[in-house]
Amino acid sequence: MEVTEINVFPLKSARGFGLSAAEVRPRGLAGDRRWMVVDENHQFMTARKCPALLSILTRLDEHRLTLRARDREPLTVALATPDRRAPVVIWRDEVDACLPDPAADAWLSEVLGQTCYLAYMDERAVRPLAAKHGFDDHVVSFADGMPLLLVNEASVADVSARVGRPIETLRFRPNIVIRGAEAFAEDTWREVRVGDVTFAVVSACARCVFTTLDPITGERDPAGEPLKTLSSFRRHPQKRSDVLFGANLTPLGNGVVRVGDPVTVT
Structure with a gap:
């Protein structure tokens, strides 16, 4: 095999x-699913209910995440961790996540047609299996x-x-x-x-x-x-x-x- x-x-x-x-x-794999979109209540969003998420292309390098969508200027988010944090919910888990960039929140809200935020799982954000x-x-x-x-x-x-x-x-x-x-x-x-x-x-x-x-x-x-x-x-x-x-x-x-x-x- x-x-x-x-x-x-x-x-x-x-x-x-x-x-x-x-x-x-x-x-998991480095960089895999370390970012997540959450709604205005900080509940996780997925393509199950918001298929438009699949229209977003991602690219990752050592220092930044880049997001692209049709008819939108690409957005680059630095991986440096700011002090802006909030608890976010994924299934039954609450995670103390980083909210890295208000510009990313605005970009995603426009692409997805609703108020939402970008959450990042930095090293301080721990989610046990x-x-x-x-x-x-x-x-x-x-x-x-x-x-x-x-x-x-x-x-x-x-x-x-x-x-x-x-x-x-x-x-x-x-x-x-x-x-x-x-x-x-x-x-x-x-x-x-x-x-x-x-x-x-x-x-x-x-x-x-x-x-x-x-x-x-x-x-x-x-x-x-x-x-x-x-x-x-x-x-x-x-x-x-x-x-x-x-x-x-x-x-x-x-x-x-x-x-x-x-x-x-x-």
Whole structure:
């Protein structure tokens, strides 16, 4: 098995980009989902209810985040942490986040058509991994629940065949994409080594309506695919409301992962 894609999504629910290599840190890949848009009540916003987030392109370098949207001047946000902070809510977690730039708040409010703010998870903003998973000292970014998501190309191909047309891997917003395993082999893994970095496979990933959004345009699939097909054969055996696809990972060490790295179930 080997890595075929590495993806980073700096701003939650916005467009990400591919990399040839990425540093693995305790919260996940460096820069991944460390920014999030929150509404006027400081509740997190996602493309589930605000598909326009997918129209925002992101670019990240060592010192700044750049946001782009159609018919708007690009916005660059410095990564330096100011004293402007506020508690923000993502699911059941409250995080003491940085609000880095009022200009970013105004830019995002215009693009998304509502009052909102840009939140940044700096080193002071700590979000523990949910205690139920048994990794008491692990932390997570503004991802829905886990530091990383792994997707198997063979599993995507299986779903595509069932749907009757190709399904884009990006609909599942994976950080690491692999090939060389049988479809859904990842369901049985408990620990996996990617290059020189070992990850615990915490759980299968519960999927939602986000998978029905075109990863480029944000338009909803009229047939509700691939979630409709996944719902027909990928429901959790006990919690039937959960539709599962992909493997949630948490790192057991730091290092660098690269496209082409070997993948070994340990």
